[in-house]
Amino acid sequence: MSLLLDTTGAVDSGLRWTTGFRALGPAFFTDLKPTPLPAPYWVGRSDAVARYASIDADWLPTPGALAVFTGNALLPGMAPLASVYSGHQFGVWAGQLGDGRAILLGQTGGGLEMQLKGAGRTPYSRGGDGRAVLRSSIREFLCSEAMHGLGIPTTRALCVTGSDQGVRREEVETAAVVTRVAPSFIRFGHFEHFAAAERDDELRALADFVIDNFYPACRTTDRFGGNAYAALLEAVSERTAALMAQWQAVGFCHGVMNTDNMSILGLTIDYGPFQFLDGFDPKHVCNHSDTGGRYAYNQQPNVAYWNLFCLGQALFPLIGDQEIAIAALESYKTVFPREFEARMRAKLGFADAADGDRILVEGLLKLLAAERVDWTIFWRRLSHHVADGNPEPVRDLFVDRAGFDAWLRLFSERSAQTPREVTAKSMLATNPKFVLRNHLGQEAIELARQKDFSGVERLLKLLETPFEEHPGFEHQAGFPPDWASSIEISCSS
Known part of the structure; x- marks a missing residue:
């Protein structure tokens, strides 16, 4: 049965395909079509990645796009494959590995590879089922875009689709597929x-x-x-x-x-x-x-x-x-x-290097480690201290007030070389208010399991612009709840 999507009379996806990785020849991959999933539905989509990949904005929300990005259909010009590679895992040579659940749809005319993760078994699955589950797919989707929002080089994630088909891990979960985009997935x-x-x-x-x-x-x-x-x-x-x-x-x-x-x-x-x-x-x-x-x-x-x-x-x-x-x-x-x-x-707002900077950083890291001070909240509060002159919110993070006050005096002397407003602006654009903490991802996952994808959409918007204040979303920028420490994330997904 052909998976080729009938695009007659449909909105054009905007995607065109070139040879790309396939030009290396059959020694590098196995031709393989995705394995369809029943009754797929949207979990999340990134309009920013759609623009990055030159996908037509009117086409992306269509049933045809849903079918393609679940692995249930192919666009004309797509030539899917799974690549072979090997590697060291936890420091031990593991021999042949390969795309065990990822299928490369091809390279777009813009030079981007598009890959489905969770699209079914491949010759490199090593006994696995080739599927991904909803929780891990949501986490990858959100974190890919969170890292991009932070300015960190990363593969991107276009969308997540879900299906009620069961996938067995520690327990039976539902299947999902995340569409990843990058100039290359070569490792x-x-x-x-x-x-x-x-x-x-x-x-x-x-x-x-x-x-x-x-x-x-x-x-x-x-x-x-x-x-x-x-x-x-x-x-x-x-x-x-x-x-x-x-x-x-x-x-x-x-x-x-x-x-x-x-x-x-x-x-x-x-x-x-x-x-x-x-x-x-x-x-x-x-x-x-x-x-x-x-x-x-x-x-x-x-x-x-x-x-x-x-x-x-x-x-x-x-x-x-x-x-x-x-x-x-x-x-x-x-x-x-x-x-x-x-x-x-x-992060400290210093535009240029100066003698003593390394000692200042090392001293701060020792203070933070000694009291397990929240990393993201500390840097954001320090940034606001520089902006408004109020040290109390950042001091409140430390039991050893005297130790932090001593460090803060050194920092203030160093930062006085630059106008306060310049330093504050730089720090607030460097130290994010929002990162994808485990408990935030888990909250979005729990909603998604009830077919409520508002948590995914909300987090995506915050993480795309993590340095902005986003009034009204203080929960997503606050301390993790006590239960967050019990979240266990493993290699199983």
């Missing part, structure tokens, strides 16, 4: 797959594809004696370092930083057991499955470097020189601390 693991099998021709083709489409400057570099593959490794290392600095500064925990979950473009990808910090605990582990704490918040920068080392090993047959490969990775050790310090200065 470190794609390179590891072909390197591990000593398939150097495919490895080179993949690297050339990535360079030509996303890192063309690597072709003409004079770095590493003109070695384009070493230049690629360095460029990916630097993008990844900058991404880690952004994660750390906003208090984001990914939860599953396996090499197959690392984007070759330095994007945040694969939202599973993620979390934004509530109380500041550098050793916080958001993934209930991570019993060893490998992916704790304070370990993320080191794990990223470890993953890049794995990428370097995969690219070594192309780089051909160990010293050059190691040198290509070295920039991470420079870029991450530089970017992190810049992010922290921005």
Whole structure:
């Protein structure tokens, strides 16, 4: 039975399709159509992502779009596939993995790949059912757009559709499909797959594809004696370092930083057991499955470097020189601390670096960690203190008032170098009022399970513009309730 959608007389989607990833050839993927779901319904849609992907605004709400983004129909020109990759999971080589429940619909004429997550079993499902459930799909949809709203590189999410078809996890839940959009979903693991099998021709083709489409400057570099593959490794290392600095500064925990979950473009990808910090605990582990704490918040920068080392090993047959490969990775050790310090200065409203800034930041982090002060609320209240001169709301976050007051005096002396209104404006545009806390996502999920999607829509609007005040939504910007600490997020979804 054909899934091709009859578009005769219908509103044009605006989507056009090009070859993209498919040009690499059949060694990289399996042709595969999505598996339909019965009686689909809309859970959430992002108009912003629709504009980003050049989708016609009149077409998106139609039954035809609902069918396409559930996997029940295909538009003319779509050629769906599931890609193969390998990877290290929790530091252990896992061998062949691949798109176990994701199906790439194709690449749009605007150069964006569009992918359905939860669209059914693939040859790479490894015994899984290929489905995603409502709760995890809502979380990915909202967090993708939350990260974009924060200015952090990420895959985007166009929509979520649901179905009452049962999916068994720890208990029976309902199915959902999230449509993801990105320039590319290529991961470190794609390179590891072909390197591990000593398939150097495919490895080179993949690297050339990535360079030509996303890192063309690597072709003409004079770095590493003109070695384009070493230049690629360095460029990916630097993008990844900058991404880690952004994660750390906003208090984001990914939860599953396996090499197959690392984007070759330095994007945040694969939202599973993620979390934004509530109380500041550098050793916080958001993934209930991570019993060893490998992916704790304070370990993320080191794990990223470890993953890049794995990428370097995969690219070594192309780089051909160990010293050059190691040198290509070295920039991470420079870029991450530089970017992190810049992010922290921005959070403090400092336009330029000055002696003593590092001591000021380190002293603050120790104070916050000692009392598990709420990360997001602290920075927002500090921003308002600079704006209105009232220190009491931010002081109220600390039991050790004397310790914080001592730090605040140092901060005030440093920030006095810039007009208060300039510093306040900068801080309020850097420190968000709204982040996707676990309990907020859970509240939206509980409503959605009753077919009430207002919570998803409301959170999406707040998270798209997280630095604005949004009067009347203080609940979404407040402290987490006591029950939030009992939410367990794991690799199961």
